[in-house]
Each structure stands twice: as C-alpha cells, then as structure tokens.
Amino acid sequence: MPGQVQLKLLVISGPDAGRSYPLTNPEYTLGKAPPCDIIVNDKAVSRQHLKLEVREGLVRATDLGSRNGSFCEGLRFSELEVRLGSVITLGSTQIKLVPADTRQRSVILSERDHFGGLVGTSRKMREAFTLLERMSVGSSDILIQGETGTGKDLCSEAIHQESPRKNEPFIIVDLAGIAPSLVESELFGHVKGAFTGAQADRAGAFERANGGTVFLDEVGELSLELQPRLLRVLERRQVKRVGANDYRTVNVRVIAATHVNLEDAVNAGKFRRDLFHRLAVLRVTLPPLRERPEDIPLLIDTLLERMGRPPSALSDQTRALLSQYPWPGNIRELRNVVDQVVNLGEDSLPDLEPAPEGMSAAEKTLDLPFKEAKEQLIEGFERDYLKNLLERCEGNISRASREADIDRVYLRKLLRKHGLDTRAGGSGGSGDDLNPED
Numbered sequence: 001m002p003g004q005v006q007l008k009l010l011v012i013s014g015p016d017a018g019r020s021y022p023l024t025n026p027e028y029t030l031g032k033a034p035p036c037d038i039i040v041n042d043k044a045v046s047r048q049h050l051k052l053e054v055r056e057g058l059v060r061a062t063d064l065g066s067r068n069g070s071f072c073e074g075l076r077f078s079e080l081e082v083r084l085g086s087v088i089t090l091g092s093t094q095i096k097l098v099p100a101d102t103r104q105r106s107v108i109l110s111e112r113d114h115f116g117g118l119v120g121t122s123r124k125m126r127e128a129f130t131l132l133e134r135m136s137v138g139s140s141d142i143l144i145q146g147e148t149g150t151g152k153d154l155c156s157e158a159i160h161q162e163s164p165r166k167n168e169p170f171i172i173v174d175l176a177g178i179a180p181s182l183v184e185s186e187l188f189g190h191v192k193g194a195f196t197g198a199q200a201d202r203a204g205a206f207e208r209a210n211g212g213t214v215f216l217d218e219v220g221e222l223s224l225e226l227q228p229r230l231l232r233v234l235e236r237r238q239v240k241r242v243g244a245n246d247y248r249t250v251n252v253r254v255i256a257a258t259h260v261n262l263e264d265a266v267n268a269g270k271f272r273r274d275l276f277h278r279l280a281v282l283r284v285t286l287p288p289l290r291e292r293p294e295d296i297p298l299l300i301d302t303l304l305e306r307m308g309r310p311p312s313a314l315s316d317q318t319r320a321l322l323s324q325y326p327w328p329g330n331i332r333e334l335r336n337v338v339d340q341v342v343n344l345g346e347d348s349l350p351d352l353e354p355a356p357e358g359m360s361a362a363e364k365t366l367d368l369p370f371k372e373a374k375e376q377l378i379e380g381f382e383r384d385y386l387k388n389l390l391e392r393c394e395g396n397i398s399r400a401s402r403e404a405d406i407d408r409v410y411l412r413k414l415l416r417k418h419g420l421d422t423r424a425g426g427s428g429g430s431g432d433d434l435n436p437e438d
Helices: 123-136 152-161 180-188 227-236 262-267 273-279 293-306 316-324 330-344 370-392 397-404 408-417
Strands: 007-013 020-022 027-031 050-055 058-063 070-072 075-077 079-082 087-090 093-099 142-145 170-174 213-217 253-258 282-285
Touching: 058 070, 123 152, 123 282, 142 152, 152 170, 152 213, 152 253, 180 227, 227 273, 262 273, 262 408, 293 316, 293 330, 316 330, 370 397, 370 408, 397 408
Parallel strands: 142 253, 142 282, 170 213, 213 253
Antiparallel strands: 007 020, 007 093, 027 050, 050 058, 058 079, 070 075, 070 087, 087 093
C-alpha cells in the first residue's frame, strides 16, 4: 500500500530490552519457545504467549491463552487493535509499537518514586516525573491535564516548589468553585466603587502572585467573555482591575489544569483556540489510576503514613480488594476509602463492585461533592451515548457522525477519550469504520 507506515516492535524493558523487530510479515508469534517468530527470554512469558497480525499498517494482538496474561496500558486483554505508540506488557517485558523508519531514542525514566505529593513507580508516572522535572526549572506556562482525582493540584504545587519561584507566592484560583459574577474580580482585582459591594481597592490573583505562580484550576470553566483578558495576561503579563483605566505589569508563571479535553472544547466553540495554544506551550497528562494499578500498594502505604498509621493498619485481604478495583474517582476516591476503613474498621469497607442495576447514575453520585458528581455524570452520559451510537450504526463512523450531528474528527476524539476507538494510530484506510472487518 503506497505511503503505508512500516512498523516495528521495540523492547523497552525486560531481559531483551533494546532489541527491535521489523514487522514485515503478515503474522508473528511471541513467546519463549524456539518455534516462535519472536523469542522473549522472560520467565513470566508463556511458551506461545501472543500472536500479532499485521495488515495495512494496523496490528491486531491476540493472547494465546498465556498463563500470566497480556496487558496494554495497564489493562488485560484477549484481543485488541494496537495503536502506534502503545506499550504491551508480557510478564516483566514491555514492547512498544513504533514506526520502523524513525530513529529511536532511549526512553529516559525518572529515578524518583514521588514528585511533591505525587507518588508512583510505574512507567507512566516515572515518564511524567521526567517531564515535570524538566518543566519545573523553566519559566514557561504549563497546562496539566487529567481526570478528576488524579492529583493536578498536587502537581501544580510541586512544580512551584521545584522552580526558581519556590520562595514567592503560590496563589490558587478554583474557577469551578467561584460564582461566575466574581471570577473577573478574583482574577484581576477591582477598584473601590467598581460594583455594588466593592468598598475598597482589591488586588486580584495575578497581582497577589507577583514574582510567584498562579494556579488556575479547571481553566476550562472560564467563560468566553473573560478568555481574552486571560490571553492578554499570558501574552503581555498585564492586568487591569475591574473599574480601573490603567494596566499593571505582573511577573508571574501560570499553571493551568483541567479535567476536560480543551481541544474538544475548542472544536465545540466553548474555548478560544488562541488561548488554548498559549496555555498548552508545555503540557503534561496525569494518568488515571486504572492505567497504573501497580502503584496502588505504594499509594496505600503513603496514605497510611500521612495518617500516622503503620502499613499493618490494613489487612492483606483488604489490600487485595483495593488493588483490583478500577477507581473511577482515582486517587481521591482511594484516599477516602482508606481513610474510612482505617477510622471505622475493615467491616466498613464499601462495596467496590459495580452499583446495582436499579440504581441511577445520579443516585450513585449523591454523596459526592457537587463538582465531582457533575463531572462523573457527564463522563457517564458521554460514554453510554457513544456506546449506543456505535452499536446503532454498526461501528460506521461516518454514519454515526451524521446521526449524532457531530463532526467526525470530534467524534473520533470523544471515542478515544472513552477508550472506544480501537483503531491503531495513523490514518490508514478510509477511517469510516471502527471495525474495518465488518
């Protein structure tokens, strides 16, 4: 196929780390037995562990009933389409699907097991720590992305503490927790008499943080009307108080965070494209807990230590249950459960199985904070809607795009966000079908 991307497997960890295998044949078997096409010298790998089918730039991986299983991005699979750049784990070996004609660089992993309040030894977290270490020492603005409860606030504070501005102010503005009528004053300040209740001059967050860092939590909640003013701060480092005539110059670093995909918000007309590109000069995405389950034991011990409790405060049985749960609320949910069990006893461990079918999504979130409940309901609605849409349209993306009245590129991004787009990376083929074999 003209212009087709040639692929290869790169072994990035395990006994065979550094080896690579061009994928020039239509089918490969991986395992430790000599008859296999690719020999994996790993004791935890089965004799015939995995089959790869290569066609038109796409790779389908099938587990051959292996003893220890095959995993992709932390999730066990029996069969899946492997995206370009995806990492597959077999035993202690990790292999990555990459372009064959791209010069490979060695993957640099941080030696840390924590970065500020963030904790983890998984590959994903150590890659994130490497990126954060490099970002912290500079002065560029940073965008932190990640689901609710992944620790974006801890991340921002750690960046500030490891930066040259660590001895200067660190000002937090939670844009989702401020009444819309007060956001402008909170960010930019106001002069006396600017509006009812403005009884004295007041400096906004940017002025109060002068010399230090401003953390804009949930920046995706900022109204379209105020986005041009934030853009001016980012581009010129100038602010004007509400009711004032003159601009003031500030020396601040801006760290913004969001749980929503700002690119999708731009396509939907809810976020300015120029502001997004200015915010995202440097960006890091914190992985959800379900993609790094190997970090759960360390997280539990860290939480217990912060509570002044020994590791023995939780039994092995409880630890096993906590390690098997997918944690839709991420580390925040894990922390709450550990706190509850330690203080009320292990018989208070909540049911970590899926909620009863008769319980509505809204009922499941009634005990959560408003913002978190709202986010979970929206996430659940999107996922359920997309699943139903794909089933109704038999996986045909063009048809689904027409029926949902959604741009096809935007629909693809939503599908990837919810793990429903199983195509490999790239743009081979027509792109009309989620499952080209149908």
